[in-house]
Amino acid sequence: MKIAVAKGDGIGPEIMDAVLSIFNANKVPLEYEFVDMGKWVFDKGFSNGMTPEAQQTIESLGILFKGPMETPKGKGVKSVNVTARKTWNTYANKRVFQTLHGVDTVFSKAGIPIDLTIVRENIEDTYGGIEHMLTHDVALSRRFITRPGSLQVIKYAFEMASKKGAKRITCGHKANIMKITDGLFLEVFYEVAKQYPDLKADDVIVDDLCMKLVSRPHEFDVVVLTNLQGDIVSDLCAGLVGGLGFAPSANIGDHICIFEAVHGTAPDIAGKNIANPTALLLSGISMLRHLGYMENASVIENALLYTLESGVHTGDFGDKGTPSVNTTEFANAIIANLGKTPAHGAKALLPNKPITPTVFHLTENPLIMTKEEMEEKIVGVDMFIESAEQPSIVAEKCLKHTGDLFKLVTISNRGTQVWPKGSVFTNLVNQYRCRFESVEEMALTQTDVLELYKRLMQDFKICSTELLNMWGDKKAYSLAQGQ
Template identity: 35%
Template structure:
């Protein structure tokens, strides 16, 4: 049996509370499924600044290289000291330095959670390294220049390599689901940049003849999500459009605070909820851990496939099932209209995992 080493970066604000709750339920699931996991706490955010004067210490980055994957809690980089604000935030630094090119964000209706769009089950594949985000499209420096006090110029970077690999990731997942991919772009206006992205995705599509493919402009796609989210399966798009659409989709099916994601390349994966650190409620034990728990379920699925270990997938299924059962029975945190604390919610899930009958 493999001993898995998983990094735990609790982060800022509500991070320590929701990450601790997540590790608690996954320890229960690991025991139930018979999986050996070594959870390795590593400093990040304010804890990194206190210990090493760095929100993402080199010691942490080096330790991550020896793990099978890790959980990244939210960070409050807006509140860091000025000398740290000019750097990439911990999330961006990890995505950039480790080339975690795929940001995968599901949006799925959940039991006991009101959805604005009714039933929906889609996954957004966001290219994570290029596009119009100035902090991710340069080898050195930033892709923004202030020419005069009143004029700013920004750059966007689009390459065939980046488009090809996110497209392949999206189409491979489509083959495991409903075999439908939607490409989102703005090639009618940004003809060279997003035009290249669209063209390369269409070329990749030819290698997956069983998959139905369509494409929409980003503005139209936002409207289609609101009107008929249930019709979409896999959506693939560039960095900024993916960021916007995934936040929209998360809110439409319940709440951005529930939205999970992983960031990955072919060898590494990082679980990271889509929401922020909520410093206003830090330390109150009322933060909702659903997003980071479901992100860790995604991490287990990714690891299960990579290491051909069905017990990891079983772990994720135990947590997901226990979480959904808890929500459906009315065990909810304050943000969802319930009265359960963060730790109460985790304990309710753990109890359901312990009582589950393995197939």
């Protein structure tokens, strides 16, 4: 089987060479096609950090094994790591965190074993990167949570949890504050949970989840979260088991999958042959299992665990009283231990059952959407306007333009209601949200909204608008704080 390999920037080539040397020593039956991705490709003028040939190769092979990559700072370009995940719709980011004997942590010293998996939604949320300055003082970031996108990652999380024999799956969220977006993610979680009655499904508010993870992580098994929250929580969990140097990452999609180390490029030690290749090796082991090379994966992982138990370590971890080894020596130690069994956490040697690669020839972008069950109607609009005037003056001007179809319901500033009720102790910025609803919830047209927009333009600069929709009798918009 042939896979695409991108060595990455900084320490990337060193740790990739170390991992591939271990694969070769174990006679892993893979061929590697090296592709051009990373900062040096940005510097050649490719704005997405990869050459067209690299993109074509990865899309034809379906598997990318990549080292850490750097995004140039201050050049207005997007992260190549995020671009790759989003371009190829690798919707589920799976990170496994487990106690590694030989890697001392607070929990290992206390005899508390950790074995938990974080599944992070990988495409949506604030990682859409859609931002605007509404006024010179006010920036807006749009947060997208979709039902089909949530369904993809949550379905994957339940299926993976079921196959690994997990007992519990937890949804981390902030639906107590973000009732529409996180509320949708949580709603989909419990819809999918009905299909897996053998799994205990529960949810935890994400700040409470963080507190519990650092105090009793052994209570959790599989946790699924939205993109930004999952990013933060997965790095927190890396800290529980020794740091990002021990954090493998698999990005799973329907057509393409990416396996990578999640730590940085460490330019300060690049070229010194002292970097720790463990995270990339663990990601590679995950890739082997994904491809069906179960025996190769177990033999290599057992050799890694045996090596760690033996006290062999690079400079970033381990007993400071014993000499550290360099990247090449660490890889050679693992190679020497191939076939040996660790005292703790040994992996069963299952037979290889390589998957048959599916080559996808897509002619158009897949459209993912669910069936609209109830009738949709527009019942109002939020007008985001620029003004440095007091709320009562803004309201007075807005009321002139409501006409027969609209009523002014509330005005908020930074999400807090300031009209018709509010407090003079609420600090204001020069941007308000003015909510207009239809009289008696009658259905409106976009033309009705546009006419209101045109009337309001006489008094305000309108920065942005959002339609207020209803599906059936369910309002699809949130209230202001204090409304």
